[in-house]
Amino acid sequence: MPDDPPAADATEHDMADQLAAIAEQSQRIAARFLSGQGATGAGAASDPLNLSAALGAMARSLADDPSPLIDAQMKWWDGYLRLWQQGAQRLQGEEPAEPVAEPAPDDRRFRDPAWTESWVFDHLKQSYLLTAGCMQSAVGNLRGLDEKDAAKLAFYTRQFVDALAPTNFLATNPAALKETAETRGENLLKGLRNVLDDLERNEGRFAPRMSDEDHFVLGETIATTPGKVVFQNDLMQLIQYAPSTETMFRRPLLVVPPWINKYYVLDLRPKNSFVRWAVSKGYSVFMISWINPDERLAEKTFEDYMVDGPLAALDAIEQATGERDVAAIGYCLGGTLTAATLAYLAARGEKRIRSATFFASLVDFAEPGELGVFIDDAQLESLEAMMAETGYLDGRHMATTFNMLRANDLIWSFVVNNYLLGREPLPFDLLFWNADSTRMPAAMHGFYLRKMYQENLLARPEGMSLAGVPIDLGRIDIPTYIVATREDHIAPWQSCFAACGLYRGQRRFVLGASGHIAGIINPPEAGKYGYWTGPVGESQDADAWLAAAEHHEGSWWNDWHAWQRRRSGGKKVPARVPGDGALRPIEDAPGAYVLAS
Numbered sequence: 166m167p168d169d170p171p172a173a174d175a176t177e178h179d180m181a182d183q184l185a186a187i188a189e190q191s192q193r194i195a196a197r198f199l200s201g202q203g204a205t206g207a208g209a210a211s212d213p214l215n216l217s218a219a220l221g222a223m224a225r226s227l228a229d230d231p232s233p234l235i236d237a238q239m240k241w242w243d244g245y246l247r248l249w250q251q252g253a254q255r256l257q258g259e260e261p262a263e264p265v266a267e268p269a270p271d272d273r274r275f276r277d278p279a280w281t282e283s284w285v286f287d288h289l290k291q292s293y294l295l296t297a298g299c300m301q302s303a304v305g306n307l308r309g310l311d312e313k314d315a316a317k318l319a320f321y322t323r324q325f326v327d328a329l330a331p332t333n334f335l336a337t338n339p340a341a342l343k344e345t346a347e348t349r350g351e352n353l354l355k356g357l358r359n360v361l362d363d364l365e366r367n368e369g370r371f372a373p374r375m376s377d378e379d380h381f382v383l384g385e386t387i388a389t390t391p392g393k394v395v396f397q398n399d400l401m402q403l404i405q406y407a408p409s410t411e412t413m414f415r416r417p418l419l420v421v422p423p424w425i426n427k428y429y430v431l432d433l434r435p436k437n438s439f440v441r442w443a444v445s446k447g448y449s450v451f452m453i454s455w456i457n458p459d460e461r462l463a464e465k466t467f468e469d470y471m472v473d474g475p476l477a478a479l480d481a482i483e484q485a486t487g488e489r490d491v492a493a494i495g496y497c498l499g500g501t502l503t504a505a506t507l508a509y510l511a512a513r514g515e516k517r518i519r520s521a522t523f524f525a526s527l528v529d530f531a532e533p534g535e536l537g538v539f540i541d542d543a544q545l546e547s548l549e550a551m552m553a554e555t556g557y558l559d560g561r562h563m564a565t566t567f568n569m570l571r572a573n574d575l576i577w578s579f580v581v582n583n584y585l586l587g588r589e590p591l592p593f594d595l596l597f598w599n600a601d602s603t604r605m606p607a608a609m610h611g612f613y614l615r616k617m618y619q620e621n622l623l624a625r626p627e628g629m630s631l632a633g634v635p636i637d638l639g640r641i642d643i644p645t646y647i648v649a650t651r652e653d654h655i656a657p658w659q660s661c662f663a664a665c666g667l668y669r670g671q672r673r674f675v676l677g678a679s680g681h682i683a684g685i686i687n688p689p690e691a692g693k694y695g696y697w698t699g700p701v702g703e704s705q706d707a708d709a710w711l712a713a714a715e716h717h718e719g720s721w722w723n724d725w726h727a728w729q730r731r732r733s734g735g736k737k738v739p740a741r742v743p744g745d746g747a748l749r750p751i752e753d754a755p756g757a758y759v760l761a762s
Contacts (some may be wrong), residue, residue, distance in 0.1 A: 167221045172289075193316035198388060216321065219314040227345045228309045237303035243294045248288065252689050255284045273330045279339035286339050289331050297326035313541060319585050320538045320630050324340035328573045333580055339481020341585040348587070355587030363583075370561065372589075373579035375600055380592035384755050387594055388429035390441045392754035393743035394454075396481035398463065400473040402756040404452040405748075406713075408740035415734030416519065417449045418492045421475050423498035424455035425563060427759050428599055430682065431496065433594040437688045439722070446726055448733070449741050451482055451491075455497075457603045457761040463556030464561050465606040467613055468631045475506045479517050485746040492733060496685070497656060498613075504638060504664070505623060509631055512638035520732040522646040522725065524685050528638060529663035531625040535570055535654060548614070552607035560602030567599075570654040571680075580731060595682055624667060634666035642669040646728055648686030648696075650677045672701045673728060675721050676711065689720040695720040740745045 227234055248265045251449065266277045280290045304322045332338035335353075337344070342350045363373055383388045420440070422428040431452070432440040443450050445624035453474055458465065475493070483489050495503030507518055527533065533540070552558050556707070568575040582588050590596070622628035622713040629634035645668050649661035658676055667671050677684040678694035687694055699714035717724070744750045 166573055170377030174285045180645040195494075207213050213541075213544065213547045215547075216317065216341055219317045219321075219541075220721040222310055222314045223304070223307060224487065225310050226698040230308050233306035233308070234303050236306065236501055240302065241614040244299070245292070248291055249297065250562060252284060252288050254289075261678060266291045266298060268294060272573070273578070274330060277302065277340045279343075283339065286337075293329075293331050296457075297330075300326055301431055306345055311436075313537070316535070317538050320535055324569060324572060325579060330573075330577065333585075335585055338581065338585055341581065341732055344586050346685065347596075352585070352587030359583045359587070359589075367561065372561065372565070372574065375575070375579055375593070375596035376590050377592040378600070381594065382598075383429065384753070384762055387434060387597070388432045388755040389435065390432050390438055390444065390754065392450075392452075393750035394752045394754065394756040395743055395750055396478070397750040397751060397756075397758070398473050398477060399462065400456055400458075400470060401477070402452055402454045402456075402758045403478050404756060405485055405741075405743040406440060406444050406450045406754070407453070407743060408449070409441075410447045411740055412737040413447045413449045414490065415736065415738045415742050416728065416732075417451055417484060417486050417488055417491045418443065418476065418729075418733075419478055419493045419518075419570075419635065420450065420452045421478075421493065421495040421499035421503050422453060423496055424456070424470070424603060425605070426603060427457075428452055428454045428721050429755060429759060430595075430598050430686065431688065432622045432755075433598065436668055436690065437686055439593070439686065439688075442688060442722065446730075448729075449486065451478065454756050454759050455603070456758045457560075458557055458606045459604065463552075463607045466608045467505075467616075470609060471504055471506050471509065471631055475503060476509075481748060485743075485748045486741055487733075488736070489653055489745065490517055490519045490633065492729060493518045494522040494524065495526055496680070497526055497757060498523040500524060501528055501617065501623070503638055504528045504641070505631060506636050507641045507643070508636045509634050511635065511642070512634045516643065518643065520644045520646070520729065521641075522729065523648065523661070523664065525649055525653055525661060525681050526647075526658045526664075527617075527660055528667060529660060530621045531663070532657060532660045533618055533658040534660065536566070537618070540564060541613060545611075545614055549607075549611050552605075552611065556607050558605040558607070558610050561606050563605065564600070564602040567655060577656060584756045595686065599682070638664075639669060641667075644671040644732055646673045646686070646725060647673070648725070651681055652680040653679045654686065662707040662710065663700045666703075674699070674701050674710065675724060676714065677721050687720045687721055692719060695719065696724065698724065715720075 174501055190517060223547075244265050250260045251262045251265065254262060264287075275290050279286045281287055301319070301322055304318050305315075307318070310318070335341050341352070359374070364370070366372075366374075390406055392404045395405045396401045396403040419426075420431060422431060440450055440452065456462070457475075477482055478490060479489075482491055493503055493507075497502070502517075503521060503523065504526070507521060510517060546556065551562075579590060583590060616622045616629055620628075623636065624638065626637040626639055629636050647664055649656065649658035653661075662674060665674055676697040677687060678696065679687070684694065695716055695718050697711060697716050699710055699712035701710065
């Protein structure tokens with residue numbers, strides 16, 4: 166019998182097979198990507214982000230005063246000289262000197278030990294951080310720029326340097342190189358298959374998966390709090406949750422979630438479900454579940470969302486419980502709508518909502534944060550033209566915008582995990598929800614971006630009208646609880662704080678830690694984060710408030726419960742079961758509307 170072939174030969178054959186498979190996958194990926202571009206890119210605007218004007222302003226600024234670029238270059242050369250000196254010392258066996266450039270404490274890209282222990286990778290890391298910092302410094306110090314141009318240049322410079330991080334490339338990522346050696350390239354094949362799957366799933370668009378989507382099933386593993394749909398119309402279903410206590414607060418609690426994503430961010434898994442927690446505290450919870458609109462609802466307006474949303478819900482709750490008055494919670498865009506509804510009711514002399522809570526909600530859009538980068542005439546016109554063709558804004562467009570605000574965490578980390586390491590994303594409920602995007606009706610979304618983000622008319626007394634009624638937030642004189650989060654990139658906390666100067670009545674402002682989602686979905690049992698509280702003055706600004714605020718450990722949910730229970734109708738009533746009132750159940754929660762993709 167012939168001798169067995171050497172192990173090295175088998176390894177070479179395996180690698181050849183792997184490379185052949187990779188080449189085949191690459192061809193399929195390229196073909197799928199090009200077909201997707203042909204389907205979506207033919208009529209696109211040549212400059213949909215309106216960057217040319219900002220780049221022109223940058224060129225003129227540098228022509229008039231090149232000192233920011235010169236200063237950045239001098240800083241770069243000085244840093245590089247020190248970096249090479251440090252490298253030479255390490256090669257000679259000396260102890261590493263103080264780094265020339267270090268990642269921020271919350272930057273998770275360089276946590277692999279090789280980025281510190283290996284001279285090569287440490288040098289590469291510092292070189293990148295030094296260059297990125299100098300580029301951003303040069304752009305940030307430009308003089309004579311319009312505020313919007315300066316913000317846009319800073320934002321897209323950050324996108325550029327984040328995309329070029331050495332962690333994003335196989336040859337310069339030590340973890341990916343190690344994985345490739347240990348698996349003999351199997352990770353690259355898996356990564357390419359993941360790329361192909363993502364391109365097919367997104368019709369040729371780049372959008373890495375963030376979560377194991379097969380792990381979650383609505384109504385089974387997520388959005389599981391028992392309840393019934395008791396009312397519905399074209400825009401929403403109203404869920405009444407089943408009680409878990411023998412008695413409950415008399416005043417029902419109406420929750421108005423955003424329709425940019427689906428409502429179940431407030432009802433994820435049992436351990437972090439705000440709905441389940443509120444029900445356990447004795448609240449009679451009603452939740453609006455918005456439809457995922459298509460072209461048939463293209464003409465639905467912001468006014469329609471008010472009339473067919475919270476106003477219709479108020480009437481349905483009265484039929485279900487016999488109670489005319491409610492407490493309300495609005496989250497993000499749902500909070501913006503809740504504020505407009507409160508002003509509408511106040512103008513009509515109605516106080517059907519007796520207290521209101523706002524989760525990370527903007528009503529004054531003067532300082533919308535980095536989202537303002539996407540709001541100018543040219544970009545809005547491009548967006549409106551796109552919506553005119555379909556009747557809606559594709560939810561993936563909005564999701565991409567939000568993900569860009571935290572690109573390292575929400576884009577590039579998944580490029581590394583899914584594509585370079587060839588791994589599957591973990592089953593993370595918040596990221597599963599984040600990817601379950603919804604469409605926006607053309608009429609509503611155009612109005613929202615123009616009248617609020619661009620013109621800030623909601624914050625102006627009678628700056629806009631809804632259903633024929635002038636809207637003035639200054640007429641809102643019920644108790645309000647406003648919670649924002651310190652690291653929110655979507656609704657900056659200082660802008661949320663501005664609402665304190667618009668409403669009348671008792672106001673309580675609470676600042677949570679973390680961001681737009683994790684800071685809100687922060688159950689007490691988790692023991693995470695913390696929050697700040699303090700009195701709200703008549704003309705106090707946000708920074709002054711924070712300087713005097715008191716920090717507390719744990720979740721702000723308990724603080725809200727202590728505040729809300731005193732405003733929930735006094736004596737408790739026997740538990741209300743969905744269907745006991747005048748409204749018959751239509752179907753079990755979570756209902757059909759949230760299932761529509």
